[in-house]
Amino acid sequence: MSVVMKDAIKIATRDSYGNVLVELGKESEKLVVLDSDLAAATKTGVFKKVFPDRHIDCGIAECNMMGIAAGLAATGKIPFASTFAMFAAGRAFEQVRNSIGYPHLNVKIGATHAGISVGEDGATHQCNEDIALMRTIPGMVIINPCDDVEAKASVRAAYEYDGPVYLRFGRLPVPVINDATTYEFKIGKGVVLKEGKDVTIVATGLEVSEALAAAEMLAQDKIDAKVINIHTIKPLDEELILFAAKETGKMVTVEEHSIIGGLGSAICDLLSVQEPISVLKIGMEDVFGESGTALQLLKKYGLDAEGIYKKVKAFVTKYNADATGENVVK
Numbered sequence: 001m002s003v004v005m006k007d008a009i010k011i012a013t014r015d016s017y018g019n020v021l022v023e024l025g026k027e028s029e030k031l032v033v034l035d036s037d038l039a040a041a042t043k044t045g046v047f048k049k050v051f052p053d054r055h056i057d058c059g060i061a062e063c064n065m066m067g068i069a070a071g072l073a074a075t076g077k078i079p080f081a082s083t084f085a086m087f088a089a090g091r092a093f094e095q096v097r098n099s100i101g102y103p104h105l106n107v108k109i110g111a112t113h114a115g116i117s118v119g120e121d122g123a124t125h126q127c128n129e130d131i132a133l134m135r136t137i138p139g140m141v142i143i144n145p146c147d148d149v150e151a152k153a154s155v156r157a158a159y160e161y162d163g164p165v166y167l168r169f170g171r172l173p174v175p176v177i178n179d180a181t182t183y184e185f186k187i188g189k190g191v192v193l194k195e196g197k198d199v200t201i202v203a204t205g206l207e208v209s210e211a212l213a214a215a216e217m218l219a220q221d222k223i224d225a226k227v228i229n230i231h232t233i234k235p236l237d238e239e240l241i242l243f244a245a246k247e248t249g250k251m252v253t254v255e256e257h258s259i260i261g262g263l264g265s266a267i268c269d270l271l272s273v274q275e276p277i278s279v280l281k282i283g284m285e286d287v288f289g290e291s292g293t294a295l296q297l298l299k300k301y302g303l304d305a306e307g308i309y310k311k312v313k314a315f316v317t318k319y320n321a322d323a324t325g326e327n328v329v330k
Contacts, residue, residue, distance in 0.1 A: 008176055011173055012170060012172060013145055013148065013170050013174065014041075014171060016148040017112065018043025021033055021080060024159055030077055031077075031159065032056065032078070034057075034058055034068060035065075036061060036087065037060045039055070039082075042112045062083050063092045066100060067099050069100070073106045074105060078106060081108070084114075084127070085114035085130045089129070089130035089134055090130070090133070096134075101140055101164055108165045109164070110155075111127075111169065114130060114256070115206070116298065116303075117170050117297070117298065122290065123289045123291075128284045130257070131168070132257070132258060132262055133261075135261060137164075140234065141164065142168070142233040143168065143232050144231060144232075145168075145169070146206065147176045158187075170205065170206050170256075174209055177212065189232070190237040190241070192227075193228065194215055196225040196226035197224050198316060199250050199315070200226045200245070201226065201251075201253075202230055202254070204230050204254075204255050207254040207308075208227075210298075210305045211254050214309040218309055218312060221313060223312070223313060230263060236266050236270065238270055241267055242271075245271055250278045250316070252308075253267050254282045254308055256283070256303060259286075264281030280315045284301060285301075289301075
């Protein structure tokens with residue numbers, strides 16, 4: 001299980017990515033790492049130091065990098081193509097779709113610097129659309145880990161999985177909420193972090209720890225929130241989501257991504273057909289980000305614990321009022 005501690009160690013999942021690649025590199029010579037002149041930022045530079053012959057710097061040519069990764073996969077290698085999410089999902093979308101997705105090749109895409117927590121780099125580099133783009137590619141697995149422990153476990157799981165995987169990592173150091181000695185990662189299986197009966201909060205990535213903190217605040221207002229970590233957005237843990245929907249009757253999704261096409265949309269696609277309930281999607285609205293520190297931006301766009309708390313409280317309060325008829329004009 002996972003716990004949230006105020007003094008928890010904070011580690012950026014991009015660091016986790018670089019470190020676990022070194023571990024995997026020692027275990028298998030099939031692993032090859034590609035980068036597009038960003039090894040210091042994506043943290044694949046640590047792999048390059050240990051395995052210089054298995055690290056390929058493709059230069060600022062992300063589309064070519066995806067093609068090279070596809071070729072390596074076709075020869076039996078297991079390539080990890082690494083760059084910023086904006087370039088991996090955005091600039092190289094056609095190559096990912098046609099050269100990796102269509103032939104269903106065994107390529108892993110390590111997309112770092114996702115979401116508005118990229119901060120001062122600004123709107124051009126704050127990719128809030130990557131999950132939506134990758135969801136449209138048939139057979140693409142999408143993983144968005146919440147902390148260091150989960151990030152390392154997810155990379156291992158991706159390595160062992162036969163097929164294309166999109167791994168989403170962040171620049172901002174986030175609390176380590178999972179216990180490395182007991183944590184188990186399974187592709188397509190969510191994790192219940194807190195039980196609750198009044199509302200379900202489903203979060204992904206760095207928003208998981210924020211959602212847990214928000215749940216503690218909600219408890220002070222006697223709102224008992226169930227919290228679920230969905231690290232794998234595709235394939236989605238439909239069984240867990242449907243069970244939670246029936247259990248609490250209302251759901252909130254939280255993601256550092258556009259509310260269009262991401263986790264919230266995936267869950268609404270499911271619930272609208274099988275278990276129609278009220279859903280509140282918390283994420284980036286139909287806007288671009290802006291320059292600022294990661295913490296400033298998370299606060300401004302209501303993606304920190306306090307922002308989540310306020311939105312969930314208002315949602316639950318309105319839902320309960322509507323259910324009892326208190327909002328009916330007489």
